[in-house]
Amino acid sequence: MxxxxxxxxxxxxxxxxxxxxxxxxxxxxxxxxxxxxxxxxxxxxxxxxxxxxxxxxxxxxxxxxxxxxxxxxxxxxxxxxxxxxxxxxxxxxxxxxxxxxxxxxxxxxxxxxxxxxxxxxxxxxxxxxxxxxxxxxxxxxxxxxxxxxxxxxxxxxxxxxxxxxxxxxxxxxxxxxxxxxxxxxxxxxxxxxxxxxxxxxxPAATKPPVEATPTPTKPAPTPSKPAPTPSKPVATPTTPAPTTPAPTTPAGGCAVDAKLVPSCGVLWGAAAGGFSDVPRDEALKTFEQKSGRTSTIYHTYHKGDELFPTKNEIAMTSDPANPRTLMLNWKVGYGTKWANVANGDQDARIDRLSTYIKTNYGTKKFFMVLHHEPENDVVATAGSGMTAKDYAAMFRHTVLRMKANGVTNAVFVVAYMNYEKWNNTSWWGDLYPGDDVVDWVGVDTYNNAQPGGFHTGDFNYMMNRTNAPAKFPGWYTWATTKHPGKPIMVAEWGVYDSSTVVDGKNKANVFATVLPQLAKMPQIKGLVYFETAKDQNGHDIRMDDTPEALAAFQKIAADPRFNVKI
Incomplete structure (x- = not known):
């Protein structure tokens, strides 16, 4: 006492x-x-x-x-x-x-x-x-x-x-x-x-390691960038045979429908300059120049009472030479609980944004992700206001409220973490808000290029990894089985190398698996790279941290399957 x-x-x-x-x-x-x-x-x-x-x-x-x-x-x-x-x-x-x-x-x-x-x-x-x-x-x-x-x-x-x-x-x-x-x-x-x-x-004679990765005492799941745990399976990237053909593209190109789903091909996008002070629009333009392709999807992040799209975001989607659409991530429940949003406590916030969108963005289509990676914020205790069911209720209420307010141009995306710890829980399935309010099913997923490291694997592993198949079959398998009518958005993806001394070929080897394995996942209709020199775990997810990585990434970007007109 x-x-x-x-x-x-x-x-x-x-x-x-x-x-x-x-x-x-x-x-x-x-x-x-x-x-x-x-x-x-x-x-x-x-x-x-x-x-x-x-x-x-x-x-x-x-x-x-x-x-x-x-x-x-x-x-x-x-x-x-x-x-x-x-x-x-x-x-x-x-x-x-x-x-x-x-x-x-x-x-x-x-x-x-x-x-x-x-x-x-x-x-x-x-x-x-x-x-x-x-x-x-x-x-x-x-x-x-x-x-x-x-x-x-x-x-x-x-x-x-x-x-x-x-x-x-x-x-x-x-x-x-x-x-x-x-x-x-x-x-x-x-x-x-x-x-x-x-x-x-x-001392001058002692060279510090280029980068080492923490071995955390607990899982540290992040947006996006979850820290691996020793229980996770390890896969080795497999470099595909160069003869793997790319899907053919019609002479007239691929176009999108009212839900921004391409008639063929895959939407290409990026969230550039993460965890830095560089303005996102400038970072995206630099990313586009290095990769060699305009990012059809421009992914940005907002929360709470912020009004968006901003003037700079609108300007980025008004460039006829570089046609883009927005993917706007909104944490509508920022500063409160999901249950409170679902109960109408934040209706003034939703209404204010709805009016702003109608006034400033008209009917131009855009993606809206509501509170990406919700698994990391779930408090499973009943009555916490932050259970998986509370998230689903928050998502539903926000979508229905915005539609009732006359917002007709938002295409709603639910974006998961693809982190085995959460996928195996009893409550994970309760997060899904319902087919009537979800237009695209999305995932944020990252791989380690370190040979033999944790979360190391090829693109297929990135999309379908599991450490308990009886509990969870892998994210892509789950999405295509449970929601076969929904297009899949890879809302964030990236590759880092946790090797003590970074070897350029490691990340290049993973990039080399993307195109042939993407061709075997036809439900993926959007691929959005998350680019940062250092995430919250210290990982370098830039596609150009080494010349070898950049060259391999440019081959992905040059593929004609990303020639989708919006």
Whole structure:
């Protein structure tokens, strides 16, 4: 009881530290901006994601929030919430010296309090799945204070005095500010996950690895880019025979119908410049120039009360020399729960966007994805407002409301994660909103090009992988069996290479399997590449990170099956 009273006065989030070398997991080099001259030391940044994170709530002492994509720290009335973070840092290499270390958290929503503290936590045995206010570890001395602006995108804590090298480090974030709890993105979030960033100096003779991939202590599913687990099957990319013929295209080309389904061929698209500050339209134009083809589908992302399509997005679909259509991803339930949207609590938000679309985009057809990759946000507990059935109800309500508002040009897409952990759950099938409100069935899926690595395989593996065929037959098989009348949209796809030293032929080998295997999947009518130099797990998903990869990708883009007129 004494500890609980003491805790109530502490600031927002907490950190625990223990230097158990046996607990260390391999972390990557962040794409490693190395500096220095010949014969001199080089420096680089090593980023480690949180292996465990969660928060406790004094007014809900038995609640566990380990599966939430949000971390909360601070005070709201009589409720005191504390965020806990655990990082396992790998050995940065022989002779390496940690120059400084920072914990970086991304604001999820709401205004930040003007003071936050990061404290040391001695206990490293806690887990996010069991963390509650009844058993949360004691908070130690404050390591770092931050005074962020209320709308700051990120909050950084200097932990250089504590983090000197490999080990397991646990922290707590807290705040004394009344009624202004901070909300950060957790490691379950699609983007902006917590990270511990080390600036490391290395002797000139020691070459840092080009990139290494974390071995997380828990699955870290992402939009899109789920972290693989050892239980997943491994497949080896198979380079197809060069004689595999491409589907023939009519002399007049392929066209689309009222639901943007092509009469033949496949729609080609991209979401370029992800996780960067480059404007998306500029990034897409660069992507098109490098790949050699206009991206018929221009994929962008929006949430909450944002109005779209924006002026720049509209301009991109008004270029007669480069005809494009939009794929707009909208998290209509941002800042609330799916059940609340389904119950009509966000009808004003839906109505406002409906009016904007009718006024600014007329009747031009576009794809709309409602809350992509919902699996990552499901809270399966009945009454949570975020169950799989709540998602389906949210999707249905939003579609029907927009149609009732007179929005006739939206083509609705449901986009799954293709992550085995979620596919095998008992609730996964409950996510589907219904054939009457779903126009296309979509999937976000990624492969590792590292030979023998986890989630390594060819294009067929990317679309149809499974680690429990009795529970789930593979995504493409599921879609074509359960929804044979629906066109399939590969709403995001990409290839990264987790090899310690990236070999250009690895990604090229995977790209070489796309065309022949795509020809055997006729229900796929849209293929949209997600391009980023570094996703939330540090993966480089650019199609041109090596000359070999670019050359192989250009062969895909040049294929005539993508000559679809919109």
């Amino acid at each position: 004494i500890r609980r009273h003491t805790r109530a006065l502490m600031p927002l989030a907490a950190l625990t530290i223990g230097a158990t070398a046996g607990a260390v997991s391999l972390t990557g080099m962040a794409g490693a901006e190395t500096t220095g001259t010949a014969g001199a030391a080089t420096t680089g940044v090593v980023r480690t994601g949180a292996g465990e994170d969660g928060y406790s709530s004094s007014s809900r002492p038995s609640f566990n929030f380990g599966a939430s994509d949000t971390l909360v720290a601070g005070r709201s009335g009589a409720d005191t919430m504390v965020t806990y973070l655990k990082f396992t840092v790998a050995n940065p290499g022989p002779g390496a010296t940690v120059k400084n270390a920072q914990v970086v958290l991304t604001r999820e929503s709401k205004a930040l309090p003007n003071t936050l503290s990061l404290s040391r936590v001695a206990d490293t045995t806690w887990t996010e799945k069991s963390l509650t206010a009844k058993n949360d570890p004691a908070i130690g001395a404050v390591v770092s204070n931050a005074k962020p602006k209320s709308d700051a995108a990120t909050v950084t804590f200097d932990v250089s005095a504590v983090v000197k090298g490999a080990g397991t480090y646990t922290f707590a974030v807290t705040s004394r500010v009344a009624n202004t709890p901070a909300r950060f993105r957790s490691s379950e979030a699609a983007t902006g996950k917590p990270s511990l960033n080390l600036t490391v100096a290395r």
